Amino acid sequence: ETAVFQTPNYHVTQVGNEVSFNCKQTLGHDTMYWYKQDSKKLLKIMFSYNNKQLIVNETVPRRFSPQSSDKAHLNLRIKSVEPEDSAVYLCASTSQDTQYFGPGTRLLVL
């Protein structure tokens, strides 16, 4: 049963545009993450939020910014996309050591 929801599933845009991805978890977890998964399937953590506090920022470009309204939601905004941003963006929430992932948002930048 899906407990981490992401929208949209897929997004195509052009260089320079702004995009925003949504993530919601219904597990009651306190910590959420955004990962980037590239074409080689490498998983790279981008951000984590704990009770609305940013606790990890893995030196991602400034055009990326997480946005959270409450502990169940963690959105990702990309201010001006570039071709290298094409990837799958995965949201996750965590309970102790286990991370629960959403299905991902696939971004294609033309």
Add this chain to the structure above:
Amino acid sequence: QQQVRQSPQSLTVWEGETAILNCSYEDSTFNYFPWYQQFPGEGPALLISIRSVSDKKEDGRFTIFFNKREKKLSLHITDSQPGDSATYFCAASAMGYKLTFGTGTSLLVDP
């Protein structure tokens, strides 16, 4: 620097065979090692995990073997099925801190 490495990058086995996926790490503070399974179009999902106090963990057809001294572990999938075809990630963490994911192994089980 990749702290968690996996091999092989891709693996093909016949249905019914045992698939062996390898993982190694560098940070000696890592004490929790989950394996995640990812199917196309989905996010990774926890498959099985082990803590450094154990050297073996079984769950059905899936078994983790852990060698703390050599900082190596492996995932054995016995009686492999076509439905096991997926990408498998080894991950590691220390004291509940953030997970570090490996490079992944893409497994294909031929019927």
